[in-house]
Amino acid sequence: MALLDVKNLGISFGGLRAVDSFHIEVEKGQLYGLIGPNGAGKTTVFNMLTGVYQPGDGKITLDGNDITGKRTIDINRAGIARTFQNIRLFKELTVMDNVKVGLHEHYKYSTIAGILRLPSYYKKEKEMNEKALELLKVFDLDKEKDFLASNLPYGKQRKLEIARALATNPKLLLLDEPAAGMNPNETKELMDTIRFVRDEFDMTILLIEHDMKLVAGICEKLTVLNFGQVLAEGNTAEVLKNPQVITAYLGE
């Protein structure tokens, strides 16, 4: 069975049917792309998958569990982590602390232990620091670990968001336009990193992207969204040859 199984998902904003009868099946370990013109409803799909928006109708199943309409934090605990199209970092925290907040649920000690500096504080903090540093190294951010997140250059901020999401140890990683604002070199590096994350962490990744080089380069399957509806789906090479898809993109 697919890791992520979405059926008949839909939502309206006032009179606007932003997403309608959307469906997708992402297999474990897959690198899956969700593409479509501006305003097609891609981010809205992510927002429904992560509980930011309540789906109007449809059913979302993750690893056999129905997570439709659950709260964002419960969905994260069920195994979905994400990044945001408009970067949402903890700006006033250091790069390291951004990742450590992601580790929050996995390295626990009580608030009292934190205030009184009991041994559990030192033990868990040390483990967290090691784990966070390990993650930062994957994204080549270890040298900037003590910078405030807001002081990172744009491309690195995007990477930090991925590191933070991974810190929650998800089953499924959702990336909303990870290459936006990156130069071609950074994008190429990012493609390698995404592949590395999939292989090394045994991760399943669903990503939204406008950069066709990236999509064609790393995604195995694609779903194309247009005006809130699935226009095409299938293997990347076939979908990109689909005349309807080409028109949708050229027509925007």
Add this chain to the structure above:
Amino acid sequence: MKIKTDKIKKISKSSFTIYGMVIMAYVIMQILVSTGSLSSLMEGLLVPLCIYVILAVSLNLTVGILGELSLGHAGFMCVGAFTGAFFSVATVDLITIPLLRFGIAIILGALAAAVFGIILGIPVLRLRGDYLAIVTLAFGEIIKNFVNVIYIGTDKNGFHFSMKDAVALKLEEGGKVIINGAQGITGTPNDSTFTIGIILIIIILFVILNLVNSRAGRAIMAIRDNRIAAESIGINITKYKLMAFTISASMAGVAGVLYAHNLSTLTALPKNFGYNMSIMILVFVVLGGIGNVGGSIIAAVLLTLLPELLRGLNDYRMLIYAIVLIVMMIFNSSPKAIELREKYSLKRLFTKKTKGEDA
């Protein structure tokens, strides 16, 4: 690009600076007091200074660390003051060790304020938007008016409660009225001392600074910086908001107990527990720099001392006070001033200019 480095190291380093600053102020004041070089007016200000510092630092936890606006900090102080004073007056004959009695009063005052923090926080902190400001503002006013109409007395049959007048308590011979409506509580033992005030400040600093540098503190600041992102990585928003807000409220309660035991008569007036007071504490926090604990202390001390120091100038007093407020505000927020401050800061003069590696 200028790079701000290591917030953690900066915080722990600045923690030491803050503790050092408090202890040094204490030592200097003690020397001045023991050599008799402090005017009685200034001596009388020592405990109030501690109270304002605690209020400012604790409000900074809500406003600066949690990022929620509270306009009712004086309300929590009021709860702490009346709870603590009530306990002390009721047990003044029972517990003869003043320090023990005062210790219990402080704990009870903190707990009572915390309970109100939870009661307000549970419904309000779930909401998005500035509802907390509105609700805490109302809470402060309601509490202040409420304690003005309650009457509690005690006799050999136990406690009596009324909301009418002292006579309605129907106390037997030998009973005493503890809370007497608008006349408040009289006969509170004067247990507050400068030393106890400083110890309380240090305990409160210890709690806040250690909290900020721990798992819970990171979660609280993450919520402040980006609620949606914090939720998306599994942070329980309500829990941590409530935690920060309640701790902040309980500390205001401690300040209240200190306040009550510095006076022989405790009454709830617009002056001490009204919104004016809440706003003044907020002014300390804002001018000291939101989220900057050391700054809150300095602002609270300066702005409490200033009107007293200027007393001789009479009519111009408040004018100068206002000008200082404006200057501090500009100094704190104008980009030019920040640039200037960074250029000429002591730290810069003493450390070599380190160029951040631009990535």
